[in-house]
Amino acid sequence: MINTGVVTKSTGSWYYVKTKTEAFSCKLKGKFRLHGIKSTNPIAVGDIVEFTINAEDNTGVIYKINDRKNYIIRKSTNLSKQAHILASNIDYAFLVATIKQPKTYTEFIDRFLVTCEANNIEGAIIFNKIDIYNEEDNEQVSQLMDLYQNIGYKCIKISVEDEININEIESLIEEKIIVISGNSGVGKSSLINLLQPGLNLKTNEVSDSSQKGKHTTTFAEMHPIGNGYIIDTPGIKGFGLIDIETVKLSHYFPEMNSIRDKCKFNDCTHTHEPGCAVKTALENNEISMQRYKNYLSMLEDGDSPYRLDIFK
Numbered sequence: 001m002i003n004t005g006v007v008t009k010s011t012g013s014w015y016y017v018k019t020k021t022e023a024f025s026c027k028l029k030g031k032f033r034l035h036g037i038k039s040t041n042p043i044a045v046g047d048i049v050e051f052t053i054n055a056e057d058n059t060g061v062i063y064k065i066n067d068r069k070n071y072i073i074r075k076s077t078n079l080s081k082q083a084h085i086l087a088s089n090i091d092y093a094f095l096v097a098t099i100k101q102p103k104t105y106t107e108f109i110d111r112f113l114v115t116c117e118a119n120n121i122e123g124a125i126i127f128n129k130i131d132i133y134n135e136e137d138n139e140q141v142s143q144l145m146d147l148y149q150n151i152g153y154k155c156i157k158i159s160v161e162d163e164i165n166i167n168e169i170e171s172l173i174e175e176k177i178i179v180i181s182g183n184s185g186v187g188k189s190s191l192i193n194l195l196q197p198g199l200n201l202k203t204n205e206v207s208d209s210s211q212k213g214k215h216t217t218t219f220a221e222m223h224p225i226g227n228g229y230i231i232d233t234p235g236i237k238g239f240g241l242i243d244i245e246t247v248k249l250s251h252y253f254p255e256m257n258s259i260r261d262k263c264k265f266n267d268c269t270h271t272h273e274p275g276c277a278v279k280t281a282l283e284n285n286e287i288s289m290q291r292y293k294n295y296l297s298m299l300e301d302g303d304s305p306y307r308l309d310i311f312k
């Protein structure tokens with residue numbers, strides 16, 4: 001009999017695999033080879049696996065992993081060839097962002113969105129901690145929501161603390177595998193705790209002196225919420241982009257992508273070229289200067305200490 005299930009948690013040696021009706025603790029059979037990447041973990045949460053069941057103790061042995069639709073990896077350094085797969089088979093990616101405690105920079109948001117676009121994963125931005133925002137902070141949230149909603153991204157502002165607008169998030173989760181990311185301390189684990197009372201995921205206060213999170217979550221785990229799943233991930237310090245050619249980067253900025261066929265050169269990078277429709281749109285305030293600046297910085301490319309890449 002073939003048993004198929006989804007890996008919901010990995011401890012390194014044991015994998016928790018859920019079928020439609022049951023959950024099993026499984027080990028791996030032999031060695032798994034993955035194409036293209038060297039990873040420190042052969043199997044990640046979100047993987048669909050086939051396994052046999054030991055009759056005596058009802059544990060399982062995984063012998064096959066199905067092809068991944070996509071996956072997110074983290075490299076410890078830019079030059080590192082070793083990668084850790086955080087999660088796979090993702091339908092939707094939520095970025096939790098905050099105006100303060102800690103501050104999420106727009107470059108971080110834009111790198112996240114480009115990564116989603118490049119891999120056909122729907123991205124949404126959740127602005128958390130609205131309970132601590134003053135007038136100025138609220139104004140910033142409104143501006144950012146306007147900016148990103150105009151380009152086509154779903155934005156929700158919430159407070160986990162005061163339980164504001166949480167139902168809007170619940171309605172997005174239906175039947176999906178969602179990965180939740182964002183800087184350390186923005187409230188990812190707190191949000192999941194609120195969505196699924198009883199999980200008691202560890203959370204930690206943001207440091208008073210640096211206003212930064214403490215990297216409380218250390219491994220990715222998938223939690224059933226309603227009919228879907230949310231994968232909590234460790235806070236990340238930055239995104240790097242990999243495998244996106246210079247001339248293609250603007251394809252992943254929807255507002256540039258929709259007008260780039262009006263540029264004089266079809267390989268326009270929208271930097272120095274004459275007859276550039278993107279630069280004209282910038283001059284006319286039709287696209288955001290902030291986004292354009294982040295685009296330029298991505299062209300140069302980040303030397304961020306961590307890179308989170310979503311591959312097909």
Ligand SMILES: Nc1nc2c(ncn2[C@@H]2O[C@H](COP(=O)(O)OP(=O)(O)OP(=O)(O)O)[C@@H](O)[C@H]2O)c(=O)[nH]1
Pocket residue numbers: 128129130131132158159160161162182183184185186187188189190191202203204205206213214215216217218233234235236
């Ligand atoms: N004021 C306020 N604080 C919040 C809110 N949501 C979370 N926090 C607090 O923010 C701190 C960090 O929350 P975590 O859930 O640990 O953050 P995280 O994003 O999981 O952080 P890492 O696991 O380090 O990546 C905790 O002290 C939470 O209580 C909110 O809506 N308002």
Ligand SMILES: [Mg+2]
Pocket residue numbers: 188189190202203216217232233234235
């Ligand atoms: Mg956490």
Ligand SMILES: [Zn+2]
Pocket residue numbers: 260263264268269270271273275276277278279
């Ligand atoms: Zn151009």
